[in-house]
Amino acid sequence: MTLIRQLSTAAADFTTEFERLRHWSAETDAAIEVRVAEILADVQQRGDAAVLEYTARFDRVQAADMAALEITQAELQAALAAIPAVQRDALQAAAKRVRAYHELQLEASGRSWSYRDEDGTLLGQKVTPLDRVGIYVPGGKAAYPSSVLMNAIPAHVAGVQDIIMVVPTPDGVRNPLVLAAAAVAGVHRVFTIGGAQAVAALAYGTATIPRVDKITGPGNAYVASAKKHVFGQVGIDMIAGPSEILVIADGTTPPDWVAMDLFSQAEHDELAQSILLSPDATFLDAVRASMERLLPELPRADIVRASLKGRGALIHTRSMEEACEISNSIAPEHLEISAAEPARWEPLLRHAGAIFMGAYTSESLGDYCAGPNHVLPTASTARFSSPLGVYDFQKRSSLIEVSEQGAQVLGGIASVLAHGEGLQAHARAAELRLK
Structure with missing residues (x-):
């Protein structure tokens, strides 16, 4: 069975096949839209009571009141102290790098400024942080402490005074690494709720959960739909689609490295997309062989296989220049320049959420600890959108005197x-x- 399709830009049907490969619809299932609208309206009307009811129904967590669903600062610090030292050190090292990057971002683009023209009129811009933000952290089968760091730290650096985190805990299971990350990142309050009801609580406010100004963070189809519905009541970061990676390779990187980089996004879910562009046909064959050999070793091999078969591709290009042109048309979430001279090709690349330069720069380093934010635009929205950053937790007022x-x-x-x-x-x- 073919693991991944192989295309060539020289083929007569390339354009048709390429467009079919790129297709992904952001439209949410109509039934989900209806159910989400019902949940949002119910939480807006009944507040805490509705949140408690949905938490019991969907997460199987019975709580007498909302206080039972809030995790205290003492519990967060206890979780940080209790995790293995190697995990604690990794969290703190990653947080230090993420914080340093966003502090420099603040200096470069997040300060107020003004000037007076020749007649004494003052003109400028006042930059102020949002008062309160909500960050959504997925729960359930997977734990995402990295999402806690990437959402909370830039908000903290921006000067947000109240960071409210929501995270579902199905069957009452609280992931200690996620709680430890909240302690490291400086989250102020944590509620163990999720789904559309958590988005509604943050957007509208309840007797217990204060209304926020903006909601950031990834989630399932119900969360994405809810964020779309409440936009306008509050700000949101983006409506994220499936994860994507595009690798432009000149054939100088070990094939196993590139194969695993493609797997790193394919393992997210069956709709994730992994594409390799290279003018070296022999290298494409070598990467295919590496993929066939390495895939059985992965615990999530079935998901990777489905992702690669459905939306993956190895594309033979006429040149590296053409590979850059194709990349710009895709505007991928993650873009690796796996080449001996990445700085030669970077100026040709206009649209990408994040650009990873050189053979040693695996995309996974950006996911966890490189420093720049891993919340990135997907589904070609990198044509007009940017990574999550300090600027997402600030607003700008014009100054005129x-x-x-x-x-x-x-x-x-x-x-x-x-x-x-x-x-x-x-x-x-x-x-x-x-x-």
Whole structure:
């Protein structure tokens, strides 16, 4: 059975096959949309009571009140102290790097500024943090302490004073590594709730859970749908699709390395996408052989196999330049330049959530500890979106202080334009300040 399709840009049917490969619909199942809308409305109306009911139904956690679903700071610190030292050290090392990166990001793009022009008018921008944010951390079969770090740390660096984390705990099982990550990242309050009901509680507020200004973090189809529904009541980071990796290789990287990098995203779920572009046909064959040999070793081999068969591809290109052009048309979430001279090709690449340069830069390092954020735009939205960052937890207000002299110049301009738009009160407001 073919593990992964192989395409060539020289083939007559490449464009058709390539478009079929790229296709993924962000449309949510209609039944999910209806159910999510019902849950959101119920939580908005009944608050804590509805959250308790849905938590009992979906997560099988019976709680007398919301206090039983909140994890205290003492419990978070206890979890941090109780995990093995090697895990604690890894969490703290990753958090240190993530924090350092976002602190530099704050210096580069997150400060207020202003200037005065020649007539004394002050113009500028005031940057202030959001007051309160909610971060959603998936629970269930998998634990994602890295998601805690990547969502909470930039919010903390931005100056957010109240970070509320929600995480489902099916059957009451609380993952100690996730709780330890919350302690390391500086999360202020943690509630063991999930699903659309958790998004609703954060968006609308309940007697126990305060309403937030923005919700970030990944989740299942119900969570994604709920975030879409509450946008406008609160801000959201993005509606994330399946994970993606695209590797551009010149044939100089060991095939086993590239094969495992492709597996690293395919193991997320059956809809994840892994694509390799290379002008070296012999290298593509070598990577295919590595994939066939290494796949049986993986615990999640069935998921990887389904992902590669459904949405994966090895694509033979005419050149590295053409590979870069194809990458730009895809705008992948994760883009590896697995080449001897990655800096030669990086200037040709315009659209990607994150660019990993060089054979030693596996995408998985970015997921956990390199420093830049791993919450990235998917489904070609890197054409117009950016990774989660400090700027997502800030807002900008324009500063305008017009001097008396400046009002004489600006007033005349505004008057002409306002009359042209038929807005006489606008014009008069400016004209009254003219000498």
